[in-house]
Every structure is written in C-alpha cells, then in structure tokens.
Amino acid sequence: MGRKILTVDDSKTIRMIVAKAFKTFDCEVLEGSNGVEGLAVATREKPDVIVLDFTMPIMDGYEMLAKLKSDPDLKSIPVIMLTAEAGREQVLKIAKLGVRDYLIKPFKEEVIIERVSRVIDLKPRGEAVAKIRNFDDEIQLLIVDDKPAIIDQVRNGLADTKWKVDGANAPGQAMDFCGHTLPDVILASLTLPDNGGYSLFQTLRGGVKTKSLPIFGLTVKTDTDQQSKAQQSGFTGVITKPIEFEDLKTKICRTLNLDTSLRYFLQKDGALVMTLPADFSQGVANEVAMYLANKITLAVDAGIDKMVMDLSQLKKADITLIKLGLSTIQMCHELSIKYSMIGSEAVCQECKNYEETKDWRLVMSYQEAMSQLGVKLQVAA
Amino acid sequence: MIEVMEELVKGAVSEVFGTMLSIKTKPDKSLTLISNGDPHIASSVGFIGDVTGVVFIYSTDSFARLITSRMLGLRTSEAIGEELVNDSMGELGNMVVGHIKSRLCDRGMPCVLTIPSIVRGSQFSIEAAASATRMVIGFRCDAAEQVAIEVLIKPTDGPQP
The missing domain is CATH 3.40.50.2300 (Response regulator)
Incomplete structure (x- = not known):
C-alpha cells in the first residue's frame, strides 16, 4: 500500500x-x-x-x-x-x-x-504497477553509449515493439534525462571513458527516484571480465553485443514483470488463437507454457470452446515444440475444447516423421483451421 | 540601510529565481518599472519589526505566466488560470522577502512578514509616503525577460546596520 x-x-x-x-x-x-x-x-x-x-x-x-x-x-x-x-x-x-x-x-x-x-521509505510508482503492464505498453528505455550506432541499433532492433528508445552519449546526459523523464530500464555501456558506466550506476543507485531502476550493463560478448565485474557491482544484468533482441526483450519483460501473453494469445472469431513466433525457443516455450492454462481457462470462462494453434511462422519442428503442442492438446481434451493447427510446409513435413506428431492434422491457413472447427469465415470482397 | 537592502535583494532574487525557476538573473540599473501599457502584475510582501517596509515584484502578465508554468512544471501551452498565477507570484514574493528577512534577522534586525498580496493592471504605480526610502532594481531574466523589484522602507527607531 x-x-x-x-x-x-x-x-x-x-x-x-x-x-x-x-x-x-x-x-x-x-x-x-x-x-x-x-x-x-x-x-x-x-x-x-x-x-x-x-x-x-x-x-x-x-x-x-x-x-x-x-x-x-x-x-x-x-x-x-x-x-x-x-x-x-x-x-x-x-x-x-x-x-x-x-x-x-x-x-x-x-x-x-x-x-x-x-x-519514510519511498518506492517508485512503477514498482507498484509493473505487474499489470503489458508487453504492448510503451516502455521507456534509455541507452547510454558513446557510440551513436549502438543506440540506433537498439532503436531498430526494438522497432517492432511500442517501446520508446532514447539515447545519451555520456553519464551526465543520462542523469539530465532521468531528471525530467524516469525511464523504465537503462542499458549502460560498461566501456564508457573513465568507468562512466559504473559511476552512472552508483549515482543512480544513490538517488531516491532511481535507486530501484533496472540497469543493464552493455558490453561485447567476449569481454567476460566486464561481465563479471558488472554482475559483482550489482547491475540488474548484462546484455552482450552483438545484441540478440529477442533475448533483450525477454530480459526486460522479466525484469519489469510485463505481461507478454498478448504476444502469443488472442481471442478472435470466437476462438482462442495461440501464435508461436518465428524465433521460437525454449525460453518462448516456457513463457507460453506459463500462460497456457490461465489463457485456456479464461477463454472457457468467456464461453469459448475452440482453439487454433498457429505454427505457420516456425521453420522446423523440434522436441520443444512437440512437448508444448502435446501439453496444449492435452489441456484441450481435458476441457472439451476443439482445436486445429496451422503449420508451415517444413513443420507439416517434419511432424510426419515423429511418432508423437504423425497424427497432427496441420492445415496451411487460418481459414482452413477455422473451417476445421466448423466456423465459416466471410471472405473479404 | 539602502545599500544593505540592495545587496540582500540581489542575493534573494538570484537564489529564488535560480532554485525555483532555473532562471539566471542579472541586475540591470537601466531597467525600471514596467509602464508600457501591457498588462502587468505586482506581488507585494511586507516586513514589520526593527526594519519595516514592503517589497514589490513587478513583471508582465506573460512573464508571470511563464514563471507559474516553470514553478509548477506545467507546459506553457497549458491553460493557467489567473488565480494560480496570482498564487505563484505571491509565493515567489514570499520566498524573496523571506530570504531578505532571514538575513535581516541574522544582522540583529528581527521582523515578521505579511501575507503576500497581488495588484494587477495595465497602468498603475505605487505611491509611498514622503518619508519612506525608495529603491528600484531591475533584473534581466535569461536575457529575454525582466522583472523589477521596488523596496519601500519606513524609517524606524530600531537598530541599523
């Protein structure tokens, strides 16, 4: 309170x-x-x-x-x-x-x-509301790096989100920025002149408004010394260059407790649609699995009895995908939900090779999937 | 006394405008009270005790609005009511005269402050009793704006610096 x-x-x-x-x-x-x-x-x-x-x-x-x-x-x-x-x-x-x-x-x-x-112990308002924020909300990032190319790279890499990326080329500029706009997350280069990244970290940790601000260190993948120094100094985490943007998004989502379920689930045409992204990985599978039961329960609660699993963006079917698919199907059976699956050509082909998936009736389009569930979609003129 | 007051006014204006508004002020003797017919506002706060007098802060209405938006962190495009401008200018006067009062107290001239009051208009001037000592100092504010401070001091039998 x-x-x-x-x-x-x-x-x-x-x-x-x-x-x-x-x-x-x-x-x-x-x-x-x-x-x-x-x-x-x-x-x-x-x-x-x-x-x-x-x-x-x-x-x-x-x-x-x-x-x-x-x-x-x-x-x-x-x-x-x-x-x-x-x-x-x-x-x-x-x-x-x-x-x-x-x-x-x-x-x-x-x-x-x-x-x-x-x-009194003051806590930033963000801490209290972070749990109800979504991945699709505007998240304010501040990148502190003396190389403008890195700031541009992050901006471009996160262009598919609604996140706002601002840059500062020196710790002083970053402090000025925090004075008028408190970012949700800071990525600070660990190789700024005069240990600028570390001194910025210390200054922010000493400020009442900024003491709880998540601050990630930014350094090259091979510079393990900087990475361990940052961890020991208490940085929230380390992002390595070249930046893997899905990894960056995941880390930020976890840190800010963002609800990322909208990336994978939506209710559409009277069905729950689960879409797996092209960069499907064990991390994504864990995230989807975490939301799965709750999303299906909410859908059933809302009177929905159909589900579409959209795997059309995936380039292969591996054991991680198969496990997730099987647990989803099991949940659908338990709650008497009709389901259909959409696959890419590669996924359709590979699924035929596994004992667990050879019976999956994958179709190639959303219309076909809905038709399989008995829903006729009107085709736009 | 007037020299002491001039020094205190300069210090107070610099401190209050710098801290609350992030505005740099520079005394400019060529600036006088505003009398160009534009709407302007005067905030006054009195001090009563071993030294008795009143301080007026004059500014144009448009600069008073800018001061208010700076003090409250509002955008200049936001609608700011006259009442809020009056309150902010009154508080600005209270801070300036409070600063002066504290220095007078430290110099052995205790006094108390009156509550701030505001005068608005396009053409007005403050007349003081003939016995009062009067001083006006103009200040350039971030080069583009200006305020004028008028101090009226009533002669008393109290200690003098």
Whole structure:
C-alpha cells in the first residue's frame, strides 16, 4: 500500500509543487490549506509524514504542530517544516518544536524528495504497477553509449515493439534525462571513458527516484571480465553485443514483470488463437507454457470452446515444440475444447516423421483451421 | 540601510529565481518599472519589526505566466488560470522577502512578514509616503525577460546596520 504525505500550506503553488515532486512515487499526497484543515486531514487519514508551512491564516504551523504533539493518536507522525524564513533564531525555534526536519524555501524538488525519503521509505510508482503492464505498453528505455550506432541499433532492433528508445552519449546526459523523464530500464555501456558506466550506476543507485531502476550493463560478448565485474557491482544484468533482441526483450519483460501473453494469445472469431513466433525457443516455450492454462481457462470462462494453434511462422519442428503442442492438446481434451493447427510446409513435413506428431492434422491457413472447427469465415470482397 | 537592502535583494532574487525557476538573473540599473501599457502584475510582501517596509515584484502578465508554468512544471501551452498565477507570484514574493528577512534577522534586525498580496493592471504605480526610502532594481531574466523589484522602507527607531 502506498504511503501518505500531507502537505499543509496556504499556497496552492507549494501544495502543487509538493504533489508534483512525489508524482512518480507510490504514495498519495493529501492537502490542507491551513492548520485547521491540516489537523482534520491528519486525524482522518493518519499520514506517514506531514510537510508543514509556518505562516498560514486561520491556524499557523506552530499551533498545528502543538496540537499534533498533544494528541496521542497523531503525535508520532513525523513533521517536516517548510519555511521561507531561515534566520538562525527561526531555525532554533523550529528545532525546539520537535519537528523531524526543516526545509527552507526556495527549494529544489530533489531536496524535498530526499528529506521525505529520510523519514519514510519511498518506492517508485512503477514498482507498484509493473505487474499489470503489458508487453504492448510503451516502455521507456534509455541507452547510454558513446557510440551513436549502438543506440540506433537498439532503436531498430526494438522497432517492432511500442517501446520508446532514447539515447545519451555520456553519464551526465543520462542523469539530465532521468531528471525530467524516469525511464523504465537503462542499458549502460560498461566501456564508457573513465568507468562512466559504473559511476552512472552508483549515482543512480544513490538517488531516491532511481535507486530501484533496472540497469543493464552493455558490453561485447567476449569481454567476460566486464561481465563479471558488472554482475559483482550489482547491475540488474548484462546484455552482450552483438545484441540478440529477442533475448533483450525477454530480459526486460522479466525484469519489469510485463505481461507478454498478448504476444502469443488472442481471442478472435470466437476462438482462442495461440501464435508461436518465428524465433521460437525454449525460453518462448516456457513463457507460453506459463500462460497456457490461465489463457485456456479464461477463454472457457468467456464461453469459448475452440482453439487454433498457429505454427505457420516456425521453420522446423523440434522436441520443444512437440512437448508444448502435446501439453496444449492435452489441456484441450481435458476441457472439451476443439482445436486445429496451422503449420508451415517444413513443420507439416517434419511432424510426419515423429511418432508423437504423425497424427497432427496441420492445415496451411487460418481459414482452413477455422473451417476445421466448423466456423465459416466471410471472405473479404 | 539602502545599500544593505540592495545587496540582500540581489542575493534573494538570484537564489529564488535560480532554485525555483532555473532562471539566471542579472541586475540591470537601466531597467525600471514596467509602464508600457501591457498588462502587468505586482506581488507585494511586507516586513514589520526593527526594519519595516514592503517589497514589490513587478513583471508582465506573460512573464508571470511563464514563471507559474516553470514553478509548477506545467507546459506553457497549458491553460493557467489567473488565480494560480496570482498564487505563484505571491509565493515567489514570499520566498524573496523571506530570504531578505532571514538575513535581516541574522544582522540583529528581527521582523515578521505579511501575507503576500497581488495588484494587477495595465497602468498603475505605487505611491509611498514622503518619508519612506525608495529603491528600484531591475533584473534581466535569461536575457529575454525582466522583472523589477521596488523596496519601500519606513524609517524606524530600531537598530541599523
């Protein structure tokens, strides 16, 4: 559950600045425009921390703080005072009031985040919502490499996704980028000058907003020293060059807990269609198998009793494919689901050679598969 | 006193505009109050104590909107209501004068601040009592914009620097 931060300030501007500062964190920012409102919200919501202004109409910060400290239910809530008045006398007065910390206006957004994070554990909002994100959602990647060709290569390699790829050619530029846009994942070259990739990693791990950001090291396949150094330093993982993009996608999906089932499953024409990609591998098979039972159950629940297995993109039939096919067929039998299979010529031919698959009745098109299931599709004019 | 105040105003404007708006300011004595007929806005905050006076921050309405969007991280194309601009300019005044007040307190001249107030219009000027000391400093803001700070100080019997 997210944390609650209460900002009490007569200036809407300050309340908006505080709310904006914590927008990217898994927390709710509550507001009060004076001490009376602040006390009412504090009593009702029991916030985890209060950011309190001094000078306010109706009830000022001093009085609100005194009332908080005299209420057994509220006295333990940490209070950070926010004031435009920073004279020595004022600071001493603040210290005597029993506040946890104080902040002088003007202040940078990072400073208020840092002060609040000393009091409560702030988690990026992304961590809380990552589980419900899909592969098809826009994922923001930042590639930090001094070679523009690598950034272009990643951009092109992920062009078939909706992911957004930005580049930075130096750690400073990457930090500037993170200052205004928090990426979902960073790929940082491990061979930047002056150990730039490692120093960027350390700086990001030290930042409140970026401490949980997945950061992959990027290095050539043969540079095993860099790879083990990155693992020991705590990088989320290592991506080797030349980059294998399916491997990269899989790693990012796993790291961000993305729901990738849409890559393989969809409901169409009253049937559940399972499509295996051209780059079918053991990893893909594991991923599909992980979703299979749930997808079939959901389809049955929605009144669907037909399934199409589309293997037409595959160039061969191997033991991994056969195992997955057999377990899918078994599930269809158990739930009385009619199924049909589409294959490429190569897959059709190879399946005839195996005892387990010689009876598979593969067809060559989606129309034929649906027809096999008793569904006549209207042909577009 | 006026020399001290000039130094404090320059420091406060530089600090507040730099931190909250990422705007570099440069004092420019050739700049005066805005009087070209364009809509403009004046944010004022008073200080009362061993030193008593009031500080006005003048800007054009369009620059005040830019200040508001910068402070709140809004796009300049977003519709920003007059009330929000007033609040942001008031808070900006509060920060500038709060900064000055803190330095005055540290120099043994304690005072308290008034709440900010806003004046809007196309043609207006602030008249001060004849006994008040008046000072105006113009600031270039990132070269293209400008603000003017007017300080009125009432003579008191309190300690002087």
